[in-house]
Amino acid sequence: MAQKAAKTLAASNTRRLNTTLYLTLAIHIFFWLLRALIFRPSFARKSLVLYLIFSAPQLFIQFQFERIARPTYGPDGQVRRSGDDLEAKGLTEYMWDVTYWTYGCIILVSVLGDWAWWWWAVIPAYSAWLLYTTFMGARQGYTDAADVPQPTSKRQAKMEKRGGQKVQYR
Incomplete structure (x- = not known):
């Protein structure tokens, strides 16, 4: 059972990378076959x-x-290095988005022609939107943090309602 997490991650990465490699080859070969056989003059x-x-x-x-x-x-046969997690959030997730969107664009270009490359412009537009929403969310978080009152417990609320905490001297 030693290194079970590393073995699981290694198996998952190998499976996903092989699937992606075969899909990439199939889509690019599809493009070249259609371009060479059907759309040859163009x-x-x-x-x-x-x-x-x-x-x-x-x-x-x-x-x-x-x-x-x-x-x-x-x-x-032991796992020496399992590799980075391909399910990670952030940049890896964005890289998968670019990969899948490019697959779709190549298929569209294969079938419809060169004008379908315009669909690839969605990627920079999506990036700009993500950057804008992230920046505005962070900016709003910085300004609103000082304005929002800190939540109080029920006990503190009752004490403030009665006039605050009173100190008794003996």
Whole structure:
């Protein structure tokens, strides 16, 4: 039972990374097959440049996930390093959003044409919205913290109602 959490995380990471790798390969091969077989006359240099520009972030994220989360095993089969958690909140979660959104955009571009790359613009807009809401939430939290009265217990409220705490001298 030694290192059960590390083994569980390693198995989870391996499963998720393999699924993501196969999905990435399938989607990119789908793009290239449709472009080569069906949309061949319209597959020009501009289309190739757009594909490289808009799929590069997803491919970079895929590489980063492989680098930081792929578990390593020792010669005896024991988990040497389980890798970072792919279910983590924050930046990892955002990287998954970019990956899945890019998958959708590549599929749309494969079927509908190059104009569908405009859907990829949602990612920077979403990032800007997250940044704005985070900044405004933090800013509001800093200004409202001093204005909000501290909650009092029922005992303290009763004592204040009677005139406050009285000190008796003997």
